[in-house]
Amino acid sequence: MELHIDGAVVDRARALACAIVEPVEAFIAVHSTVSVERAVLRLLGVDGVTADDVPISNAVLDALDAEQRAGGVARWIGRGVAESAAAASDVATRIASGALPLAALESVPEEAARAALEPFVRAGLARVAGRRAERSALLARLPQSPPPLLYVIVASGNIYEDRAAAVAAAEAGAQVIAVIRSTGQSLLDFVPYGATTEGYGGTYATQENFRIMREALDAASERLGRYVMLTNYASGLCMPEIAAMAALERLDMLLNDSMYGILFRDINMKRTFVDQHFSRMLNAHAGIIINTGEDNYLTTADAVEQAPAVLASQLINEEFAHRAGLPDEQIGLGDAYEIDPRLEDGFLFALAQAQLARQIFPAAPLKYMPPTKHMTGDIFKGHLIDAMFNLTSVMTRQTIHLCGMLTEGIHTPFLGDRALSLENARYVMTTARHLGDEIAWKPDGIVERRAGAVLAQATDLLQSIAEIGLMPAIEARVFADVSRPPDGGRGFEGVFARAADYWNPFEDALRPASAHARQPVAP
Amino acid sequence: MSTLVRPYGDTLDDGAMQISFTLPIEWSEAADEAARQLVAKMGFSDVAVAEGRRIATGFSFFVVYARTPAAVDLDAVGAPSVKTASLSMEEIDALVRERVRRKIRVAGACIGTDAHTVGIDAILNMKGYHGDYGLERYKEFEAFNLGSQISVEDLVRFARDHAIDAILASQVVTQKGSDITNFTALAELLEAESLRGSVLLIAGGPRMTNLLAAELGYDAGFGRGTLPSEVASFIAHRMADRVASLR
Numbered sequence: 001m002e003l004h005i006d007g008a009v010v011d012r013a014r015a016l017a018c019a020i021v022e023p024v025e026a027f028i029a030v031h032s033t034v035s036v037e038r039a040v041l042r043l044l045g046v047d048g049v050t051a052d053d054v055p056i057s058n059a060v061l062d063a064l065d066a067e068q069r070a071g072g073v074a075r076w077i078g079r080g081v082a083e084s085a086a087a088a089s090d091v092a093t094r095i096a097s098g099a100l101p102l103a104a105l106e107s108v109p110e111e112a113a114r115a116a117l118e119p120f121v122r123a124g125l126a127r128v129a130g131r132r133a134e135r136s137a138l139l140a141r142l143p144q145s146p147p148p149l150l151y152v153i154v155a156s157g158n159i160y161e162d163r164a165a166a167v168a169a170a171e172a173g174a175q176v177i178a179v180i181r182s183t184g185q186s187l188l189d190f191v192p193y194g195a196t197t198e199g200y201g202g203t204y205a206t207q208e209n210f211r212i213m214r215e216a217l218d219a220a221s222e223r224l225g226r227y228v229m230l231t232n233y234a235s236g237l238c239m240p241e242i243a244a245m246a247a248l249e250r251l252d253m254l255l256n257d258s259m260y261g262i263l264f265r266d267i268n269m270k271r272t273f274v275d276q277h278f279s280r281m282l283n284a285h286a287g288i289i290i291n292t293g294e295d296n297y298l299t300t301a302d303a304v305e306q307a308p309a310v311l312a313s314q315l316i317n318e319e320f321a322h323r324a325g326l327p328d329e330q331i332g333l334g335d336a337y338e339i340d341p342r343l344e345d346g347f348l349f350a351l352a353q354a355q356l357a358r359q360i361f362p363a364a365p366l367k368y369m370p371p372t373k374h375m376t377g378d379i380f381k382g383h384l385i386d387a388m389f390n391l392t393s394v395m396t397r398q399t400i401h402l403c404g405m406l407t408e409g410i411h412t413p414f415l416g417d418r419a420l421s422l423e424n425a426r427y428v429m430t431t432a433r434h435l436g437d438e439i440a441w442k443p444d445g446i447v448e449r450r451a452g453a454v455l456a457q458a459t460d461l462l463q464s465i466a467e468i469g470l471m472p473a474i475e476a477r478v479f480a481d482v483s484r485p486p487d488g489g490r491g492f493e494g495v496f497a498r499a500a501d502y503w504n505p506f507e508d509a510l511r512p513a514s515a516h517a518r519q520p521v522a523p
Numbered sequence: 524m525s526t527l528v529r530p531y532g533d534t535l536d537d538g539a540m541q542i543s544f545t546l547p548i549e550w551s552e553a554a555d556e557a558a559r560q561l562v563a564k565m566g567f568s569d570v571a572v573a574e575g576r577r578i579a580t581g582f583s584f585f586v587v588y589a590r591t592p593a594a595v596d597l598d599a600v601g602a603p604s605v606k607t608a609s610l611s612m613e614e615i616d617a618l619v620r621e622r623v624r625r626k627i628r629v630a631g632a633c634i635g636t637d638a639h640t641v642g643i644d645a646i647l648n649m650k651g652y653h654g655d656y657g658l659e660r661y662k663e664f665e666a667f668n669l670g671s672q673i674s675v676e677d678l679v680r681f682a683r684d685h686a687i688d689a690i691l692a693s694q695v696v697t698q699k700g701s702d703i704t705n706f707t708a709l710a711e712l713l714e715a716e717s718l719r720g721s722v723l724l725i726a727g728g729p730r731m732t733n734l735l736a737a738e739l740g741y742d743a744g745f746g747r748g749t750l751p752s753e754v755a756s757f758i759a760h761r762m763a764d765r766v767a768s769l770r
Contacts, residue, residue: 186638201636201701409747
């Protein structure tokens with residue numbers, strides 16, 4: 001059921017997205033952040049906390065002054081390894097505790113530092129590549145059911161309760177499990193350590209919690225004969241660190257948006273742009289599918305009005321992702337079914353938007369989010385709205401399908417809610433599996449006209465952003481009706497200019513091989 | 524004279540109800556019987572398990588129909604609402620101009636770690652909710668939306684520094700009573716800072732009721748589906764009363 005859309009307009013929209021991202025990439029190339037450097041440490045094998053419960057990676061960064069960190073943290077670890085022949089993680093621990101003063105390392109020659117660190121860099125990259133190979137082997141042996149992949153969340157606050165809920169959901173048909181994070185975590189400038197049993201609105205993302213959940217889902221995958229994917233959130237102030245931990249623990253997807261934190265968590269935009277770039281480089285290497293957060297535009301404003309902003313953001317997210325080396329197959333662009341149920345032909349508008357995204361991003365594993373904004377305490381009506389959402393998803397061949405809950409907005413899902421939700425999705429998607437292949441849209445009908453209008457308006461929006469620049473556009477409330485200043489928001493103090501001799505060996509190894517192919521157009 | 528009411532299935536006073544729940548047991552016919560007995564123990568009669576099935580290893584789901592003998596006396600039900608006769612934005616602005624004679628300063632925030640601004644945005648943002656404009660649009664209100672994850676300390680400081688008349692505290696996440704903890708902390712801090720008497724303190728969130736707000740020491744509570752004009756109307760009336768009592 002292909003819609004007729006004007007390919008020339010799509011090309012123009014993509015070229016505009018390229019022109020918008022280009023200057024931001026130039027900024028990214030000459031800056032780093034404390035969280036990028038902490039991710040470098042984690043990839044070198046640094047883990048654990050100090051006697052005061054401060055993560056070692058944070059304590060090392062705290063030990064560096066502004067000038068020392070401007071060259072990148074890797075050099076200091078390399079120097080320490082060259083000096084002591086100890087492991088990178090031991091050097092980090094000694095720097096963190098103050099046992100190894102940086103002054104003692106200043107005289108180590110550059111070549112010696114780089115050479116000393118090389119085996120640890122290779123080991124880190126190999127560990128991530130190994131986890132990726134494991135996933136490929138598991139997917140080959142335990143194939144998933146065809147998409148839309150049914151995705152549910154668990155969010156008890158206690159990783160062990162989450163584990164039980166996740167396994168039950170997998171048995172009920174879930175193919176992707178997301179562990180929602182505790183509500184304050186996006187604003188923590190460190191990643192908590194160890195298994196956690198307390199959280200609000202979700203469970204803390206820690207490396208140990210990742211490991212516990214992966215282990216349980218691997219066992220469930222073997223039992224069910226199909227691989228169950230695990231998702232978490234590389235967003236907030238610790239985007240690159242979460243990406244590193246997820247790569248090490250074989251998570252399969254990560255929420256990872258280029259602008260979400262700026263708009264919805266008031267995180268500084270420069271921090272976010274730099275962080276998303278390095279985290280996406282890691283995701284590319286780890287084979288992790290990113291999920292972007294365009295659904296959030298629709299939950300905070302009118303869905304019909306915001307549809308062009310969703311498409312514009314998808315194109316910007318795609319461009320940022322390509323620049324970090326992510327192939328289309330790993331770019332799970334977001335959208336949501338949030339149109340007011342009272343609106344006549346609202347279902348047609350939802351189909352138009354979903355089909356438009358499917359055609360503009362044919363290889364992307366699109367992520368489709370369920371209704372939340374218009375869900376009331378009437379669970380019966382909610383279950384029905386969810387069914388229409390499920391139908392939209394299967395008709396337009398969405399890839400990642402976040403199952404709607406009939407109890408949305410009432411409580412974090414009960415185990416029984418999840419089972420009913422999965423049953424709803426499985427029923428609709430089975431009974432209407434090939435409906436989309438059987439029908440053709442009426443030329444110039446409501447759906448086709450709506451898709452054309454959204455594309456045209458998205459292109460106009462991209463044009464206006466390209467004219468003023470992305471950072472000023474965000475300040476001027478172009479997205480989600482929120483204004484954020486370039487130097488405001490949380491985490492700005494953690495952004496710094498790279499010194500001429502800045503060194504990040506992982507970035508060097510993972511930098512996309514081919515220069516960006518498309519040329520930006522003049523706005 | 525009391526007015527007793529019972530649930531209504533298809534006949535007055537039949538007490539018919541539908542109940543659904545999950546039990547942490549493997550499904551079997553005995554599980555259906557366990558579900559039936561459980562509902563009977565709650566005081567229900569004519570218990571019929573319409574559906575019982577396995578939803579995961581060690582978990583079963585049930586849909587049950589049953590009759591309750593319980594009834595409630597409507598005349599003894601106390602649930603005061605703060606939603607006064609609804610005024611339009613223009614009427615509220617006029618009331619403030621005439622009776623308060625200055626702009627009302629309102630600050631709203633999602634307090635604690637709650638990041639869900641959907642409620643506070645619906646009330647404060649220009650755009651409003653369900654075609655009802657938000658407080659930012661009112662001529663006689665000066666509205667500050669501090670956004671998400673605002674500590675109660677920051678909110679109280681802001682209220683003092685900006686001579687705020689009304690504080691709107693929003694909580695969407697209610698897991699493990701975090702909303703109650705945060706609401707209580709805000710009320711206590713305002714009390715400790717001797718500001719409680721000079722601000723209208725209003726709680727909001729999908730699970731909020733005016734009764735609960737009163738228990739928490741708030742002036743009002745607004746729940747699911749509240750329109751901005753309902754909140755504005757309450758604030759305007761209270762401020763007008765306050766100004767009148769000072770005169």
